[in-house]
Amino acid sequence: MSIGLGHYLILSAILFSIGLYGALAKRNAIVILMSIEIMLVGVSIAMVAFSRYVVPLLLTGQVFAIFVMIVAAAEAAVGLAIIISIYRNRETIDATKIDLMKW
Amino acid sequence: MALEATFWILAVVGVGAALLVVLLGNIFRAALSLIVCFLAVAGIYVTLSAGFLAAVQVLIYVGAIAVLIILAIMLTREVQRGSPFGRLKIPALIVALLCFGVVSFAMLNTPWQISAVPPLEPTTPAIAGRLFGEGGFILAVETVGVLLLAAILGAIILVREK
Numbered sequence: 154m155s156i157g158l159g160h161y162l163i164l165s166a167i168l169f170s171i172g173l174y175g176a177l178a179k180r181n182a183i184v185i186l187m188s189i190e191i192m193l194v195g196v197s198i199a200m201v202a203f204s205r206y207v208v209p210l211l212l213t214g215q216v217f218a219i220f221v222m223i224v225a226a227a228e229a230a231v232g233l234a235i236i237i238s239i240y241r242n243r244e245t246i247d248a249t250k251i252d253l254m255k256w
Numbered sequence: 257m258a259l260e261a262t263f264w265i266l267a268v269v270g271v272g273a274a275l276l277v278v279l280l281g282n283i284f285r286a287a288l289s290l291i292v293c294f295l296a297v298a299g300i301y302v303t304l305s306a307g308f309l310a311a312v313q314v315l316i317y318v319g320a321i322a323v324l325i326i327l328a329i330m331l332t333r334e335v336q337r338g339s340p341f342g343r344l345k346i347p348a349l350i351v352a353l354l355c356f357g358v359v360s361f362a363m364l365n366t367p368w369q370i371s372a373v374p375p376l377e378p379t380t381p382a383i384a385g386r387l388f389g390e391g392g393f394i395l396a397v398e399t400v401g402v403l404l405l406a407a408i409l410g411a412i413i414l415v416r417e418k
Binding site for chain 1: 259260263267270271274275277278283286287290293294297300301303304305306308309312313316317320321324325327328329331332337338339340341342343344345347348349351352353355356359360363364368369370371373374375376379382383386387393396400403404406407408410411412414415
């Protein structure tokens with residue numbers, strides 16, 4: 154059976170769901186950030202697969218994947234800066250203990 | 257035939273590494289398996305004949321983001337405490353499985369219009385044309401540059417010593 158669009162879409166859905174599970178179930182803020190990166194990578198796979206199989210000459214999906222990468226880099230920089238600053242103030246990065254703004 | 261074998265190996269390695277990121281108790285090992293996952297995804301891009309994107313994936317994700325994450329792990333000394341699951345372990349599993357079911361059902365039951373045209377082979381000049389050329393994404397490129405600058409300035413201000 155040859156590899157088609159469906160295989161890549163299912164792979165991207167699996168990676169997205171794994172990232173979603175990690176982001177919801179984990180308590181460590183850095184692991185939550187890593188799970189979000191996995192989700193972004195899964196979405197990028199779907200976009201590159203659409204670009205390859207549906208509009209092979211336009212490359213729009215690849216351009217979108219580049220933008221997703223840039224946004225992921227910005228998000229990692231700001232997110233890790235926030236985590237380090239929280240660790241300096243509160244000596245923990247446990248997401249259940251960072252409840253200063255919890256009503 | 258070679259493409260199929262490559263896809264299956266890369267897919268299994270990528271999904272396995274992503275599972276290890278979520279399931280491992282040691283954060284540092286989780287970060288290392290995140291790097292394996294990113295490299296496998298770069299290989300997936302090569303099988304989709306997106307060579308430029310694979311190179312950028314290795315440069316940005318493995319070269320920058322993974323290093324940043326490892327640096328943050330070392331700065332926060334959370335390795336001893338590990339990466340425990342919260343109270344939402346079972347509901348999160350249900351939500352993730354539900355999400356996978358809905359998304360894969362929708363994706364597999366949509367009649368995509370598969371094009372029979374072979375993909376562009378050297379993609380780098382074509383992507384440059386789409387990004388900077390006439391009728392391309394030049395406004396988005398410049399906006400993203402401003403976004404990156406703002407993110408870097410914000411990160412510097414957040415971690416600056418008082």
